Amino acid sequence: SQQGEEDPQALSIQEGENATMNCSYKTSINNLQWYRQNSGRGLVHLILIRSNEREKHSGRLRVTLDTSKKSSSLLITASRAADTASYFCARRDTGFQKLVFGTGTRLLVSP
Amino acid sequence: GAGVSQSPSNKVTEKGKDVELRCDPISGHTALYWYRQSLGQGLEFLIYFQGNSAPDKSGLPSDRFSAERTGGSVSTLTIQRTQQEDSAVYLCASSLRGGSTDTQYFGPGTRLTVL
Numbered sequence: 319s320q321q322g323e324e325d326p327q328a329l330s331i332q333e334g335e336n337a338t339m340n341c342s343y344k345t346s347i348n349n350l351q352w353y354r355q356n357s358g359r360g361l362v363h364l365i366l367i368r369s370n371e372r373e374k375h376s377g378r379l380r381v382t383l384d385t386s387k388k389s390s391s392l393l394i395t396a397s398r399a400a401d402t403a404s405y406f407c408a409r410r411d412t413g414f415q416k417l418v419f420g421t422g423t424r425l426l427v428s429p
Numbered sequence: 430g431a432g433v434s435q436s437p438s439n440k441v442t443e444k445g446k447d448v449e450l451r452c453d454p455i456s457g458h459t460a461l462y463w464y465r466q467s468l469g470q471g472l473e474f475l476i477y478f479q480g481n482s483a484p485d486k487s488g489l490p491s492d493r494f495s496a497e498r499t500g501g502s503v504s505t506l507t508i509q510r511t512q513q514e515d516s517a518v519y520l521c522a523s524s525l526r527g528g529s530t531d532t533q534y535f536g537p538g539t540r541l542t543v544l
Contacts, residue, residue: 348529348530349529349530353535359518359537359538360520360535360536360537360538361520361522361535362535363532363533363534363535366530366532368530406472408472410529415460415462415477415479415485415527415529416462416474416477416485416487416488417462417464417474417533418474419464419471419472419473420471421471422471422472
């Protein structure tokens, strides 16, 4: 499978703590995106980072990309119970239109 | 404006029956994608439509699966002679032009259960 790998598979933290999720891949990418999914249904786009970028921020989200190591990380700072969801990285390989999703990280933030 | 809508939200069918799943993309979006999400396979691409170009069918798992997009808008995913391994959530997404940095907006999905 070309599916990207994410770790950890599951992460349980307390409100206020930071959550870090990692994504690795093996291909040449145009960009890498992070999505959030609640209750196994609709996916919500969070942030996109291009292959020539190293870091992007959006509110409490920080994404890094290391193309030499073929890895990306998503950091959620000062987590809230409402951040509880599954998070997926999705890469856009060079020359392709489809997104290839990672295996996902289930995040549980306890009050 | 309205997001991507899908119908039905849930579908239970018997093995061997045909099913049709519908997707209404965001108005004005020229690119439309189908994905499915199952416990065993995760989130996987099925098919991609862009304007009047030939669709990218490279993700369809078998010839029992087909999709069409009429008038550049609504799309229907058809699964013939359903099998239990077809049970999954089928997700549709659309984007403005299908560009590499265009955001794909996902619908709520159709949960298909094949008994």
